[in-house]
Amino acid sequence: MSSELDLTLQIWRQDGPHDEGHFESYTASGISEDMSFLEMLDTVNEDLIHQGDIPIEFDHDCREGICGTCSLMINGQAHGHEKATTTCQLHMRKFNDGDTIVVEPFRARAFPVVRDLVVDRSAFDRIIEAGGYISVNTGAASDANLTPVPKEASDTSFDAAACIGCGACVAACPNSAAQLFTSAKLAHLNLIPQGQPQRFERTESMVEAMESFFGSCTNHGECHEACPKEISLDFIAFMNRDYVKAKVKNRKLAGQT
Amino acid sequence: MTLLDSRTPEGPVAEKWENHKFSMKLVNPNNKRRFEIIVVGTGLAGAAAAASLSELGYRVKVFTFHDSPRRAHSIAAQGGINAAKNYTNDGDSVHRLFYDTVKGGDYRSREANVHRLAEVSVNIIDQAAAQGVPFAREYGGLLDNRSFGGAQVSRTFYARGQTGQQLLLGAYQALAKQVAAGSVELHTRTELLDLVLKDGRACGIVTRDLTSGDIRSHSAHAVVLATGGYGNVYYLSTNAMASNVTAAWRAHRRGAFFANACYTQIHPTCIPASDEFQSKLTLMSESLRNDGRIWVPDAFDDTRPPDEIPDGDRDYYLERKYPAFGNLVPRDVASRNAKTVVDQGKGVGPLKNGVYLDFGAVIERDGEDVVRSKYGNLFDMYDRITGENPYKVPMRIYPATHYTMGGVWVDYNLMTTIPGCYAIGEANFSDHGANRLGASALMQGLADGYFVLPYTIGDDLAGRLSETPVSTDDPVFAEAETVAKSQIDRFMSISGTRSVDWFHRELGKLVWDYIGMERTREGLEKALTEIPALEQEFWADLRIPGSAATLNSGLEKAGRVADFFELAKLMARDALDREESCGGHFRAEHQTEEGEAKRDDENFAHVAAWEWNEPGAVQTRHQEELTFENVALSQRSYK
Numbered sequence: 068m069s070s071e072l073d074l075t076l077q078i079w080r081q082d083g084p085h086d087e088g089h090f091e092s093y094t095a096s097g098i099s100e101d102m103s104f105l106e107m108l109d110t111v112n113e114d115l116i117h118q119g120d121i122p123i124e125f126d127h128d129c130r131e132g133i134c135g136t137c138s139l140m141i142n143g144q145a146h147g148h149e150k151a152t153t154t155c156q157l158h159m160r161k162f163n164d165g166d167t168i169v170v171e172p173f174r175a176r177a178f179p180v181v182r183d184l185v186v187d188r189s190a191f192d193r194i195i196e197a198g199g200y201i202s203v204n205t206g207a208a209s210d211a212n213l214t215p216v217p218k219e220a221s222d223t224s225f226d227a228a229a230c231i232g233c234g235a236c237v238a239a240c241p242n243s244a245a246q247l248f249t250s251a252k253l254a255h256l257n258l259i260p261q262g263q264p265q266r267f268e269r270t271e272s273m274v275e276a277m278e279s280f281f282g283s284c285t286n287h288g289e290c291h292e293a294c295p296k297e298i299s300l301d302f303i304a305f306m307n308r309d310y311v312k313a314k315v316k317n318r319k320l321a322g323q324t
Numbered sequence: 325m326t327l328l329d330s331r332t333p334e335g336p337v338a339e340k341w342e343n344h345k346f347s348m349k350l351v352n353p354n355n356k357r358r359f360e361i362i363v364v365g366t367g368l369a370g371a372a373a374a375a376s377l378s379e380l381g382y383r384v385k386v387f388t389f390h391d392s393p394r395r396a397h398s399i400a401a402q403g404g405i406n407a408a409k410n411y412t413n414d415g416d417s418v419h420r421l422f423y424d425t426v427k428g429g430d431y432r433s434r435e436a437n438v439h440r441l442a443e444v445s446v447n448i449i450d451q452a453a454a455q456g457v458p459f460a461r462e463y464g465g466l467l468d469n470r471s472f473g474g475a476q477v478s479r480t481f482y483a484r485g486q487t488g489q490q491l492l493l494g495a496y497q498a499l500a501k502q503v504a505a506g507s508v509e510l511h512t513r514t515e516l517l518d519l520v521l522k523d524g525r526a527c528g529i530v531t532r533d534l535t536s537g538d539i540r541s542h543s544a545h546a547v548v549l550a551t552g553g554y555g556n557v558y559y560l561s562t563n564a565m566a567s568n569v570t571a572a573w574r575a576h577r578r579g580a581f582f583a584n585a586c587y588t589q590i591h592p593t594c595i596p597a598s599d600e601f602q603s604k605l606t607l608m609s610e611s612l613r614n615d616g617r618i619w620v621p622d623a624f625d626d627t628r629p630p631d632e633i634p635d636g637d638r639d640y641y642l643e644r645k646y647p648a649f650g651n652l653v654p655r656d657v658a659s660r661n662a663k664t665v666v667d668q669g670k671g672v673g674p675l676k677n678g679v680y681l682d683f684g685a686v687i688e689r690d691g692e693d694v695v696r697s698k699y700g701n702l703f704d705m706y707d708r709i710t711g712e713n714p715y716k717v718p719m720r721i722y723p724a725t726h727y728t729m730g731g732v733w734v735d736y737n738l739m740t741t742i743p744g745c746y747a748i749g750e751a752n753f754s755d756h757g758a759n760r761l762g763a764s765a766l767m768q769g770l771a772d773g774y775f776v777l778p779y780t781i782g783d784d785l786a787g788r789l790s791e792t793p794v795s796t797d798d799p800v801f802a803e804a805e806t807v808a809k810s811q812i813d814r815f816m817s818i819s820g821t822r823s824v825d826w827f828h829r830e831l832g833k834l835v836w837d838y839i840g841m842e843r844t845r846e847g848l849e850k851a852l853t854e855i856p857a858l859e860q861e862f863w864a865d866l867r868i869p870g871s872a873a874t875l876n877s878g879l880e881k882a883g884r885v886a887d888f889f890e891l892a893k894l895m896a897r898d899a900l901d902r903e904e905s906c907g908g909h910f911r912a913e914h915q916t917e918e919g920e921a922k923r924d925d926e927n928f929a930h931v932a933a934w935e936w937n938e939p940g941a942v943q944t945r946h947q948e949e950l951t952f953e954n955v956a957l958s959q960r961s962y963k
Binding site for chain 1: 392411449460464493604874
């Protein structure tokens with residue numbers, strides 16, 4: 068039989084982006100260890116609704132660790148303490164009876180709080196719009212097997228493409244930098260033949276979009292530790308190298324026109 | 325009752341699409357910018373359509389209730405995407421994919437649509453590979469394929485267990501490119517509340533900004549609904565928490581016929597619910613059935629742990645009943661048999677709500693390392709969710725709702741019965757008949773979005789060059805905004821005692837019990853009294869704390885659950901009227917002596933499309949006759 072936990076929760080409440088916000092204390096009793104963290108919050112909300120109080124807003128959707136919607140700093144760690152796990156896949160058996168758990172939104176200037184634990188991560192979309200794509204209009208593609216991709220390149224590209232865009236990397240970074248997110252998309256596209264024509268233009272433009280929203284990287288590596296998909300720090304090095312090359316190549320091309 | 329015309333072109337099935345593309349009217353490239361198109365939803369179908377339409381030159385406004393288009397639930401698809409490339413040289417062809425899809429759909433889909441789907445399937449792979457989607461590759465650098473869901477050819481392209489994620493990111497990035505180019509206007513955290521019609525034609529939508537609560541109108545020459553399926557009517561399903569029927573349903577209430585609501589697909593291998601607070605069910609890939617053996621204890625109420633139950637006391641019921649296919653019988657057969665043994669009281673686990681999927685034999689034969697290399701990530705996921713190690717203890721699985729084949733009725737051009745309103749992807753009903761094959765959902769969503777709608781929408785728009793979109797100051801928009809606001813006011817003023825989740829969960833139980841894996845006349849009639857009773861309680865006893873002028877997820881859910889109530893009643897009616905068993909619709913009264921689905925082709929080889937009447941009144945049932953000129957109807961058998 069599964070056992071039950073009684074918990075104290077310190078949860079961040081904030082009415083809107085311009086409200087100051089504060090911690091509120093809640094008790095959660097009789098929590099089944101088979102519940103996910105978000106299901107635990109569901110039961111807290113059920114109680115709040117029952118008492119006529121306003122439930123806690125938090126972002127979530129697929130609840131299977133792939134959509135990247137859920138977030139939360141749990142006891143100061145993005146997505147909680149379990150390695151390579153999103154909040155929706157974190158289960159209560161990883162906590163102990165009597166624990167006090169502190170729950171906050173992802174914090175970064177580029178991720179303003181919308182309400183309570185919900186933040187606005189649309190800066191990530193702006194980075195993708197700056198060049199995180201291969202320009203191929205529908206219908207323009209040739210037969211897929213006309214462009215072989217070395218398996219190793221394809222596999223590494225996939226490792227980068229596995230990023231779910233949750234923002235844990237930014238939340239974990241002392242500088243609120245988005246290098247891991249940006250470099251993951253760059254590596255996904257820059258490592259494969261299809262991505263070569265726009266490689267350096269893409270790199271420069273995405274890095275610059277990133278820097279207009281986020282802080283600078285000082286190699287702490289917290290992003291990788293927090294990443295639920297274990298995106299490698301190597302991609303940041305790869306991005307930095309491509310960025311330097313881009314500065315040279317793009318200037319040279321500009322000089323030729 | 326009237327007979328619906330699908331406006332399928334004449335000619336041999338293999339030439340219909342080609343001929344139709346030529347006969348459709350075109351919009352001159354310079355004139356495309358004069359047309360505005362609204363796309364609702366940014367999953368595979370919506371993102372692909374929005375990107376493709378704007379590349380053609382149309383001005384596109386796209387809406388999603390997510391914080392980013394990349395969150396759509398297409399992202400969670402695991403297995404793969406089918407395409408008739410025949411890269412493996414094993415005899416696949418467009419015709420074979422067409423044939424398999426019609427047969428797999430238990431002969432309840434429209435032949436011409438399915439053939440078109442098979443034709444464009446090959447273009448999808450080309451498009452996705454060019455976008456940089458990292459499909460699995462062989463050492464030579466070419467694309468790898470696998471056989472999936474019992475198909476006899478290897479035609480499934482895949483990207484590890486995350487094919488949906490990678491294809492969606494491809495479509496999302498194509499969309500981002502168009503947003504950056506200024507030709508797509510992106511509205512996030514914005515939900516459709518109504519479809520607006522002027523003189524019988526769709527002219528726009530009314531939305532709610534989920535963060536500010538603002539109700540706004542948006543007009544266009546055409547509206548495309550790409551809003552997914554309605555599996556969340558069951559409360560517990562593999563769908564994401566926010567997946568809903570609202571956009572499709574509000575269009576239905578404005579006149580779009582809703583087809584085959586009773587065709588729902590139950591996936592056999594999901595992790596069973598652990599308690600009352602379970603919020604969703606997680607799918608474990610179907611590929612596990614390739615190596616796992618499914619069993620339950622022979623005896624009722626056997627409380628021994630599985631490793632203490634000797635082989636002689638186990639019932640490997642699929643291997644016993646279907647010696648030829650064994651554990652690999654199709655989804656519906658595997659699901660129904662699991663229900664039978666659990667209903668008999670042989671279920672396993674603390675709630676006795678599962679069956680074992682046992683890897684003991686394969687681990688003994690091939691070793692743990694081989695099993696880990698094939699299924700390592702799935703085993704880890706199972707361990708994370710249940711706290712049990714599947715290398716040591718058999719997994720527990722049970723079926724869960726996964727996909728809905730029914731949806732908004734569309735003609736061959738994907739237009740609904742409301743002129744100017746289209747439905748694409750899982751939101752429409754057209755291609756999967758009564759049962760969808762594995763790895764075909766991604767194919768259909770992208771086919772509609774990339775390669776079908778961008779052609780067919782021009783046929784209707786070409787004649788409307790002189791028309792400007794209806795102004796949002798027009799009274800039709802004001803009326804729709806009033807309807808939307810009054811529903812919100814009504815929700816906020818009920819001030820009852822129960823949460824919207826409570827009602828959703830209770831509704832889900834009724835739908836699962838009566839309109840789930842096995843339906844009976846008696847059960848469906850019960851559903852038609854118990855669901856309205858609960859619905860009445862919902863409107864009397866709902867409590868939504870907070871304000872309508874801020875982010876309020878309870879309020880969002882209330883609108884969606886209100887629509888699920890109405891949908892659930894239609895599902896029951898549709899299931900009741902369909903006096904046969906086919907695909908995902910199993911009526912206990914209609915089965916063969918061996919307990920298999922028994923179709924009635926003479927009376928039910930048609931689509932049931934329902935027309936909305938007044939609120940509270942029963943919808944009117946219309947039919948589209950299905951003719952099978954290329955595939956002979958036969959009884960499925962897996963003995």
